[in-house]
Amino acid sequence: MKTIKLARVLREGVQNFYRDKWLTLATVIIMSLSLYLIGVAVFLGFGVLHVIDSVENRINVSMYFDFTVEEEQILEIKKELEEKSIEQVQGVTYISREQALNDFLDREGDSKEIQEALDMIGENPLPASLVIVAHNTTDYDSIDQYLHQEYGEYIMNTNLEKNKGVIEELQKFIVFVRNGGIILGFLFAVIAVLVTLNTVRMSLYAHRKEFEVMRLVGASNLYIKIPTLVEGMLYGLASAIIASIFLVITIFAINPFAKQIIENINVVDFYSSSMIQVVLVLIIFGIVLGLISSFIAVQRYLEK
Amino acid sequence: MKLINLENVSKEYLDGFVALEDVSCAIDQGEFVSLVGSSGAGKSTLLKMIYAEEFPSDGAVYFGGRNIADIKRKILPHFRRNFGTVFQDFKLLTQKTVFENIAYTLEVQGKSDAQIEEEVHNMLRIVGMSNQAHKYPHQISGGEQQRVSLARAVIHRPRVLIADEPTGNLDPISALDIVKLLLKINSFGTTVILATHDKSIVDKLNRRVILMDKGHIMRDDLHGKYIISG
Numbered sequence: 001m002k003t004i005k006l007a008r009v010l011r012e013g014v015q016n017f018y019r020d021k022w023l024t025l026a027t028v029i030i031m032s033l034s035l036y037l038i039g040v041a042v043f044l045g046f047g048v049l050h051v052i053d054s055v056e057n058r059i060n061v062s063m064y065f066d067f068t069v070e071e072e073q074i075l076e077i078k079k080e081l082e083e084k085s086i087e088q089v090q091g092v093t094y095i096s097r098e099q100a101l102n103d104f105l106d107r108e109g110d111s112k113e114i115q116e117a118l119d120m121i122g123e124n125p126l127p128a129s130l131v132i133v134a135h136n137t138t139d140y141d142s143i144d145q146y147l148h149q150e151y152g153e154y155i156m157n158t159n160l161e162k163n164k165g166v167i168e169e170l171q172k173f174i175v176f177v178r179n180g181g182i183i184l185g186f187l188f189a190v191i192a193v194l195v196t197l198n199t200v201r202m203s204l205y206a207h208r209k210e211f212e213v214m215r216l217v218g219a220s221n222l223y224i225k226i227p228t229l230v231e232g233m234l235y236g237l238a239s240a241i242i243a244s245i246f247l248v249i250t251i252f253a254i255n256p257f258a259k260q261i262i263e264n265i266n267v268v269d270f271y272s273s274s275m276i277q278v279v280l281v282l283i284i285f286g287i288v289l290g291l292i293s294s295f296i297a298v299q300r301y302l303e304k
Numbered sequence: 305m306k307l308i309n310l311e312n313v314s315k316e317y318l319d320g321f322v323a324l325e326d327v328s329c330a331i332d333q334g335e336f337v338s339l340v341g342s343s344g345a346g347k348s349t350l351l352k353m354i355y356a357e358e359f360p361s362d363g364a365v366y367f368g369g370r371n372i373a374d375i376k377r378k379i380l381p382h383f384r385r386n387f388g389t390v391f392q393d394f395k396l397l398t399q400k401t402v403f404e405n406i407a408y409t410l411e412v413q414g415k416s417d418a419q420i421e422e423e424v425h426n427m428l429r430i431v432g433m434s435n436q437a438h439k440y441p442h443q444i445s446g447g448e449q450q451r452v453s454l455a456r457a458v459i460h461r462p463r464v465l466i467a468d469e470p471t472g473n474l475d476p477i478s479a480l481d482i483v484k485l486l487l488k489i490n491s492f493g494t495t496v497i498l499a500t501h502d503k504s505i506v507d508k509l510n511r512r513v514i515l516m517d518k519g520h521i522m523r524d525d526l527h528g529k530y531i532i533s534g
Contacts, residue, residue, distance in 0.1 A: 019399045213395045218385040219412040
C-alpha cells in the first residue's frame with residue numbers, strides 16, 4: 001500500500017507540473033531568469049579570478065647575483081628555494097647572464113647604439129638572476145628579507161624596492177576586485193533565491209484551496225505535501241536546464257566581442273572546461289531551491 | 305447511543321463572533337436530517353463541528369461515542385474518512401478529470417488501481433456521468449459538477465454525508481436531481497445531513513428538520529416543514 005501511495009503522489013506532482021501549463025510557464029520563466037543570473041555571476045567570477053591569477057603570476061622579485069658567483073652555486077640556491085626552505089615561494093626561474101642579455105636585446109631591439117655601447121663595455125654587463133614568484137602578493141617583503149639574510153653574500157641586489165609601489169597598488173586592486181566580486185555575487189544569489197521563493201509561493205497559492213479539498217476527502221498532510229514538493233523540484237529542474245542553455249548561448253555569443261577587446265582570448269575554450277560543472281551545480285541548485293521554496297509554501301498553507 | 309451527539313456546544317470565534325450557543329442534539333445512523341435557517345444561523349459551523357474542521361469552544365461533540373476533541377491530529381485524516389462532504393461551490397480539483405476527482409478519495413486510502421477503476425465507474429453510472437468521465441470540471445455544467453462532487457463524497461462509503469447548501473448554485477431541475485441522489489444515498493444506509501435554505505426542497509422531503517437561528521436550535525421536528533418561527 002505504501003508503494004502504491006508513493007507512486008501516486010509522484011504522479012500527482014508530475015501531473016500538477018504539466019497540466020497547469022500557464023502557471024508552470026510563468027513560474028519556470030522567472031525561475032530560469034534567476035538561475036541564469038546566478039550562472040552569469042559565477043562565470044564572471046571565474047573570469048575575474050583567472051585575470052587576477054594571471055596578473056598575480058606576473059608579479060615577481062628578482063635576485064641578482066654578483067658576477068663572481070658560479071652558475072652551480074646559483075642552481076644550488078634555486079634548488080634550496082624550490083625545496084621549500086621558505087614556504088611562501090611558489091616558483092623559481094633561473095636566468096643566466098646570457099639569457100638576460102638576449103632578453104634585454106629582444107626587448108630593446110637590436111639597435112646600433114646599444115650594440116655599440118655593449119661593444120664598448122666589452123663583456124656582458126648583466127648579472128644572472130633568480131626570478132621568484134610568491135604564492136601571495138603580500139609575501140614579497142618577507143621573501144626579500146629571507147633572501148638577504150640567507151644569501152646576502154652572493155647577492156648584488158634585488159629589485160623589490162623598485163617594484164614595491166606597483167606590487168602594493170596591484171595588491172589593493174586585487175583585494176578590491178575580489179571582495180567586490182564576492183559581495184556582488186552574493187547579492188545576486190540572494191536576490192535570485194528570494195525571487196524564486198516568492199514565485200513558487202505565489203504559484204502554490206493557486207493550489208491553496210485544493211489543499212483544503214484534499215484534506216476534506218481524507219488525504220493526510222504528507223499525501224498533499226509530496227506532490228507539491230515534486231512539483232517544486234520539477235520547476236527547479238526545468239528552469240535550470242533552460243538557464244543552462246541560455247548560459248551556453250551567451251558564452252558563444254560574446255566570444256567574438258571578447259576577442260575584439262582582448263587578444264588571444266577564447267571565451268568558449270576558457271569556459272568549456274568548467275561548463276559541465278557549472279551546469280550540474282546549477283541543476284542541483286535549482287532542484288534544491290525549488291524543493292525548499294515549495295516546502296516553505298506548502299508548510300504555510302497546510303498550517304491550520 | 306446515537307451516532308452523533310452534540311452536548312451543550314458553543315462556538316465563539318477569535319473575533320468574538322458567537323456562531324453557536326449551547327446547542328444540543330443527536331442524530332442516529334441512517335437518518336436524513338435537514339438543517340435549515342437563514343445565512344449566519346450557524347448551520348455551517350455546526351456541520352464543521354461534526355466533521356472535525358472546527359472544534360467547540362465549550363461543550364463536546366461525540367461521534368460513535370468518541371469525543372472528537374480527543375482525536376489526535378495525526379489520526380484526523382483517517383477520522384474524516386467517516387464523512388463525505390458536498391458544498392455549494394463543488395470544490396472539485398480543477399486540474400483533474402471527473403474520473404480522477406472521484407478516484408482521488410480512494411487513492412488517498414491506498415486502494416488498488418483495479419478496485420478504483422471498478423468502483424469509480426459504478427459510481428459514475430449511479431450519478432449519470434459515465435459519458436463525461438474524462439472531462440475537466442470547467443467543461444461540464446454546475447449541476448454535473450455537483451453530481452461529481454457527490455460521487456466523490458460517497459465513493460468510499462462514508463457513514464455520514466454532509467451536504468452544505470449543495471443546491472445553492474443550481475437551477476431547480478438540477479437541484480431536484482441532487483436531492484434525489486441524496487435520498488438514494490440515504491436509502492443505502494448512509495446518514496445524510498443537509499444544510500439548506502431552499503424551502504421547496506425541505507417541504508418535499510418530509511423528513512426530520514432542525515431549524516436554527518442566531519446560533520440556537522429553534523425547532524426539531526421528525527417530519528418537518530420549513531417554517532420560520534415568528
